[in-house]
Amino acid sequence: MTTPGTPSPPASPALWLVATPIGNLGDIAPRAVEVLSDVSFVACEDTRRTGLLLQRLGIGPRPLVAVHEHNEAEACSRIVGRLLAGESVAYVTDAGMPAISDPGQRLVEAAAAAGVVVSVVPGPTAPVAALAVSGLPTDRWVMEGFLPRKGEARDQRLGEIASERRTVVLLESPRRVGATLSDLAGACGDDRAAAVARELTKLHEEVSRGTLGELATRFADQPKGEIVIVVGPASAAAVSDSAIVDEVRIELANGASARDAAAAVARKLGVGRNRVYPLAVKMSRARA
The missing domain is CATH 1.10.10 (Arc Repressor Mutant, subunit A)
Known part of the structure; x- marks a missing residue:
């Protein structure tokens, strides 16, 4: 039994989901460094980015296997086979918590179905960080991820958000954030409370709070950096x-x-x- 604050060594076989920094390298957990150092191999969204991260963390060269949204289904069977053969693996995405608006869910599902131990080293995740600093209600909230880009599917999701009684967290690219805020204002009303979090944990971190109408105007010109939009809940009358x-x-x-x-x-x-x-x-x- 480990004492509080003492990293536990990876079990083998085991799939470890390891959260990585969303901007500030200092946010990496000490236990994440230990797990990444000790597992048989590291599965990752981008081998180049993960290789650089491991180098910056002072972790020696590790065997890397690419697992991303385009090959996840195929890669799962190979990785589960290695797990069942007695190896251990850590899975990381480019930034944040694997399987939360990132690849990883299929791998977790396949490993769990095969009876493999799945464990987690929690850490930074942009949706939760943005929600926490938004100033909007946090007791009940829902993660919407990226909206469909156009058409009936987008209109349907916007309508659902308009009547949602929980705080809504969305992800968006800098190129489309202005248009999305404008569409949200049209669906929810200009006066719906909202916040836009940009470049969280980085040098130019910025959190803009106001109404959807105000934020749509403020972000009409394309901003730089990673964006999370937080939309306040609808009132019953809405x-x-x-x-x-x-x-x-x-x-x-x-x-x-x-x-x-x-x-x-x-x-x-x-x-x-x-x-x-x-x-x-x-x-x-x-x-x-």
């Missing part, structure tokens, strides 16, 4: 009838009665059941 109708339609299609559909949608959207129930009854009768 949930439109159309959003309620969409959710009721889904519940009824899944076989719920008007009463049960109204209860489920009221809980999900945080609106009064007495507002939802008449719509549910009307829609249920129309279906009949």
Whole structure:
């Protein structure tokens, strides 16, 4: 049994998910350095970037295997085979926590299904860091990742965010952040509270807080650096009838009665059941 603060040696076989800095090298955990030094090999999103990171951490040359979004499915079987043969592996992405808006989920799923031990060395992750400094509610929140770039899929996601009663965290590229903020303002209203976190943990870290309308104007010109957008929750009054109708339609299609559909949608959207129930009854009768 290890004492608090004492790094535990990697078990073998084991898959270790190791968080890496999102900008400031000083954020690397001491246990991460130990695990990266001791495992049989390191799987990573980009071998060149990971090789440079290991060099900067003072870790000698390590066997590196590329596992990224384009080859993850194929690479999983090979890595699981090596794990079952008794090797241990650490998986890192370019920055942050593997499997959180980064590759890694398939590898975790495959390893767990094969009975391999999966452990984690937690650390920096941009979505959580941005949420923490946003000044927006943190008791209930949802990670949306990157929005679809265009079309009906984008419009649908924007509509869902407009009625979301939890704080929403999104990722966006500097090239598209202005357009996305403008679209969010159009869907949620100019006055919805929001924050934009840029270059977190880096020299030019910046957190801009305000309304979606204000931020859309502020970031109309393309900024530099990594971007996270945090959108405050909708108020009950901000949930439109159309959003309620969409959710009721889904519940009824899944076989719920008007009463049960109204209860489920009221809980999900945080609106009064007495507002939802008449719509549910009307829609249920129309279906009949």
